[in-house]
Amino acid sequence: MNAFKALDFYALDDQFSEEERMVRDTVRSWVSERFMPLIMEHYEAGTFPMELVPELGDLGVFGSNLPEKYGCAGLSNVAYGLICQELERGDSGLRSFVSVQGSLVMWPIHEYGSEEQKLEWLPKLASGEAIGCFGLTEPDFGSNPGGMTTVAIPDGDEFVITGRKMWITNGGLSQIAVVWAKCEGVIRGFLVPTSCPGFSAPEQKHKFSLRSSVTSELVLDEVRVPKSAMLPGAKGLRGPLNCLTQARYGISWGAIGAAMAAFDEGLEYSKERIVFDKPLAAFQLPQQKLANMATDITLAQLLSLRLGRLKDQGTMTSQQVSMAKRNNVMKALEATRVVRDMLGANGISLEYQVGRHLCNLESVVTYEGTHDIHTLALGHELTGFPAYR
Amino acid sequence: MKIVACIKRVPTTDAQAKINADGKSLDSAGFQYMTSFYDEIAVEQAIQTKEASGGDVTVLTIGPSEASKEVRECIAKGADAGIIMTDADWTGRDNLATAKVLAAKLSEMGAEIAFFGKVATDRDNSAVGPMTATKLGWACVTDVVELSIADGKGTAKRESENGVETLSFSLPAIITCDKGLNEPRYAGLKGIMAAKKKPLEEVSFEDVPNQAQVDSLELPAARKEGRIVGEGAAAVPALIDALRNEAKVL
Ligand SMILES: Cc1cc2nc3c(=O)[nH]c(=O)nc-3n(C[C@H](O)[C@H](O)[C@H](O)COP(=O)(O)OP(=O)(O)OC[C@H]3O[C@@H](n4cnc5c(N)ncnc54)[C@H](O)[C@@H]3O)c2cc1C
Numbered sequence: 237m238n239a240f241k242a243l244d245f246y247a248l249d250d251q252f253s254e255e256e257r258m259v260r261d262t263v264r265s266w267v268s269e270r271f272m273p274l275i276m277e278h279y280e281a282g283t284f285p286m287e288l289v290p291e292l293g294d295l296g297v298f299g300s301n302l303p304e305k306y307g308c309a310g311l312s313n314v315a316y317g318l319i320c321q322e323l324e325r326g327d328s329g330l331r332s333f334v335s336v337q338g339s340l341v342m343w344p345i346h347e348y349g350s351e352e353q354k355l356e357w358l359p360k361l362a363s364g365e366a367i368g369c370f371g372l373t374e375p376d377f378g379s380n381p382g383g384m385t386t387v388a389i390p391d392g393d394e395f396v397i398t399g400r401k402m403w404i405t406n407g408g409l410s411q412i413a414v415v416w417a418k419c420e421g422v423i424r425g426f427l428v429p430t431s432c433p434g435f436s437a438p439e440q441k442h443k444f445s446l447r448s449s450v451t452s453e454l455v456l457d458e459v460r461v462p463k464s465a466m467l468p469g470a471k472g473l474r475g476p477l478n479c480l481t482q483a484r485y486g487i488s489w490g491a492i493g494a495a496m497a498a499f500d501e502g503l504e505y506s507k508e509r510i511v512f513d514k515p516l517a518a519f520q521l522p523q524q525k526l527a528n529m530a531t532d533i534t535l536a537q538l539l540s541l542r543l544g545r546l547k548d549q550g551t552m553t554s555q556q557v558s559m560a561k562r563n564n565v566m567k568a569l570e571a572t573r574v575v576r577d578m579l580g581a582n583g584i585s586l587e588y589q590v591g592r593h594l595c596n597l598e599s600v601v602t603y604e605g606t607h608d609i610h611t612l613a614l615g616h617e618l619t620g621f622p623a624y625r
Numbered sequence: 626m627k628i629v630a631c632i633k634r635v636p637t638t639d640a641q642a643k644i645n646a647d648g649k650s651l652d653s654a655g656f657q658y659m660t661s662f663y664d665e666i667a668v669e670q671a672i673q674t675k676e677a678s679g680g681d682v683t684v685l686t687i688g689p690s691e692a693s694k695e696v697r698e699c700i701a702k703g704a705d706a707g708i709i710m711t712d713a714d715w716t717g718r719d720n721l722a723t724a725k726v727l728a729a730k731l732s733e734m735g736a737e738i739a740f741f742g743k744v745a746t747d748r749d750n751s752a753v754g755p756m757t758a759t760k761l762g763w764a765c766v767t768d769v770v771e772l773s774i775a776d777g778k779g780t781a782k783r784e785s786e787n788g789v790e791t792l793s794f795s796l797p798a799i800i801t802c803d804k805g806l807n808e809p810r811y812a813g814l815k816g817i818m819a820a821k822k823k824p825l826e827e828v829s830f831e832d833v834p835n836q837a838q839v840d841s842l843e844l845p846a847a848r849k850e851g852r853i854v855g856e857g858a859a860a861v862p863a864l865i866d867a868l869r870n871e872a873k874v875l
Binding site: 239241257258262266294309310315 | 821
């Protein structure tokens, strides 16, 4: 495989601080050297390379934008975005692992948790000693999580949680699950150790997408947790939705990484592949495809960079995140479809990356708010009319 | 122990070389830079030496201010300080001039051991380490693949085509590092944040003239396209014929 060349058509490199560039380059080398040699086998086997988790912890990518006090790196949000970009350049499954751990498990504990919960869990999650998952989606409630049927019933100094969650990333790998359930009609978050009696996480097999990421069902059958397991700061649907805003922010950057990988592979391939006595890249149709993709990637880079700066200054809105997630993931998905085609038969082989990225992005376009749900979020913001129901 | 790692900022390995109109230098437009491959091994060895024997590690480079990224990366891995000897002519300085500048600085710093890469991946000279040692009158072991340092003395192994040599020496010394000596670590993200708070100094120095000048520069001739002579055992005679009569290597 050729060394990865990152498209930077608008010289955005100088828009990043030295520290942000160092973070990006470190993660980029790690992905090239440590992750890329393993991904094809894991993708085929449908497994995540767990042996790399301690290295990810040592690098400091878990919850990297949370404070040093809890064992995290305290990076800017732009640096965190660049980490997501580089990880997803490797594979969406790798970025998903880190997104869930950082944005959907560590972030809610940091944002909504008690000091004891933070001190107990954040350092272990930052080092990778503990893995976490985020259980919101249910078999009958995906885009409309407010309808959830999982309940937490107070019983003395305990809660008894019962319900089923579906499509939970890292479910079967976790020691701790952030489970969202209705408690007296209000959505609340709970830190549920996966070793609790009544908790199980059967794996969801036979995925053709995001195969290097473990996806599980969570079954909670009268699981008893102490009162102290509730996240005190989260009340109502805002709680989980704010977590998703964090994760979607990272996904908007991650998708750029997948698109950059596909573009790089398509460009190199088309320069080397001779058809009708000329390189493929010397024909007009492939050139148009490359020009379109380079433009889409550059626009996505600009969008996420600005979004990151807004997040760092504390003014980012969830609707701005919707625009970036919606645009960048769809453009990445389109780019992988185009490159898959440019590679001809080779495009369906896992020896090349693009087919894997293409299949992965079919999940990314669905999770964390489907493309259409983000369309409706933008429509709502622009017109004032909510059209979800 | 005062430990120094000398590094060079070089264009990344995928950089496309183009020659300037003067015919003597490379057009650096579009270049990305990195720490030279073997210098990363030098930095790792410096940090491991500190971890084993105590002391502090300073990363030293002659280069532009922009080399702060490479130097900070080394600090993020575990070095304690960095010095950039700022030099407008950093790509054109010859080996001896470079060695003179570094020797003066190493002696001013009170260095006891200095690690270099065995060769810089841009100019491929393998000269600056040994020349610096000569200037200082220090022991020098090149192309080292195994090293131990204790009580002001060291033992080093170097591999050459003629076999493996084991040498012992006393400090102060200069070690040039080869692949295999260690596995350079990644700069952790916490290290990157901590590196901001460690000292990185830019210093100027009195110019030392080059004694050798580049007169002209040419890119290597493009490699001829490969050819597949056939498949499996049946192709062996054709392959031998090609190796003997075309490539003339048999
Ligand atoms: C690989 C993978 C990993 C996942 N990981 C997690 C996880 O870790 N934690 C977690 O909680 N969830 C996770 N999910 C679940 C994911 O968030 C949901 O699948 C997603 O929210 C969509 O829900 P759904 O599948 O029920 O689809 P539905 O909500 O049934 O949507 C089906 C279709 O209907 C459309 N639609 C829905 N509502 C409307 C409307 N009002 N107007 C117009 N169109 C509409 C959607 O856009 C979509 O096209 C994961 C999913 C996948 C595939």
